Amino acid sequence: MKKYVKALSLLLILALAFALSACGNSSSAGLSTKDITVGVTGGPHQQVMEEVAKLAKKDGLTIHLKVFNDYNQPNIALNDNELDANSYQTMPFLKDQIQNKGYKIAAAFKTVAFPMGIYSKSIKNLKDLKNGDKIAVPNDPANELRALQLFEKAGVIKLRTGANVTATKRDVISNPKHLQIIELDAAQLPQQLNEVAAAAINTNFAMGAGLTVLKDSIFHEPLINNPYPNYFVVRTSDKNDKVVKTIEKYYHSPEVKTFIEKQFGGSVVPEW
Known part of the structure; x- marks a missing residue:
């Protein structure tokens, strides 16, 4: 009985060693060609x-x-x-x-x-934003900062120095027209254009709604670099x-x- 147990234990050890060895070879072999x-x-x-x-x-x-x-x-x-x-x-x-x-x-x-663009159904230029108007931005990390920076570049708002990937509307330090900044799921933004004066929309979602940066946006990021x-x-x-x-x-x-x-x-x- 003891010999049987020892033999079984040895087989289990060998099987485990083989499995570990196989995993290691798979990892070191790299991706499949x-x-x-x-x-x-x-x-x-x-x-x-x-x-x-x-x-x-x-x-x-x-x-x-x-x-x-x-x-x-x-x-x-x-x-x-x-x-x-x-x-x-x-x-x-x-x-x-x-x-x-x-x-x-x-x-x-x-x-x-x-290139992210700002779209609107009510204005042709961001200078036409009125006091208290609503503007919308995506609410996920990185994309919200990107959208806020785009509105900043257009001269609409100003962000605090050092605003990073976790930035939200709370990082806006200057908002002369007292705009209401609405944070929404990125995929919802095209459907909300009738409810806001302007929205910064990721290009993939804009395209899904039939919008293009060059033809439909009223302001956008650079196409080159x-x-x-x-x-x-x-x-x-x-x-x-x-x-x-x-x-x-x-x-x-x-x-x-x-x-x-x-x-x-x-x-x-x-x-x-």
Whole structure:
């Protein structure tokens, strides 16, 4: 009986050692050169990655896309090894997620920028805002700061010095027209344009409502050298993986650049 127990214990130890060894080999082997899974948000990020996937497919790399409808789940899935990469976020948002949630993820390369615009159904110029008017901004970290900075650049308000990614309307120190700043979920902003004088709207949600930066916004971020480029993000351990470098080559190709410029008419711009 004792011999049986010892033999069983030895087998369990060997099985555990093999399992640990296999996990280690899988980790050190890096990303698969045959197929990977990339998380994207629906809309332009998805469309561009579909073009990247077409190029990769020709060389034997299959890129599976998993589409998300919010800004938090793709990073959770990447950190939990449910994805190999994601493509949808700006650097301020990424840094906030890493700092506050402890994710072991990192930016690998720049992708595209979505110049944020201010839209209105009642005025043609922000100078026409009246005393006490309502203006709306997205209420999520990074995007609210970005929207407030856009109104600041337009001369509508002034933020306190040092306002960072956690900024809200409480960080506004000058509001000459006593504007009511309404903080809303980013996806709701296009539907609220009839209720406010003006709203700063993320480009993907504006496009979903049939709005474009060049034709419909009354003020917008620069199209060239936009301060908020998006990034292709991977787990920190995979940042220098050869597959990531290969995908960067496809993403930064002339074919993808041409697709972006023709498809989005300035609402989405290449950042390389």
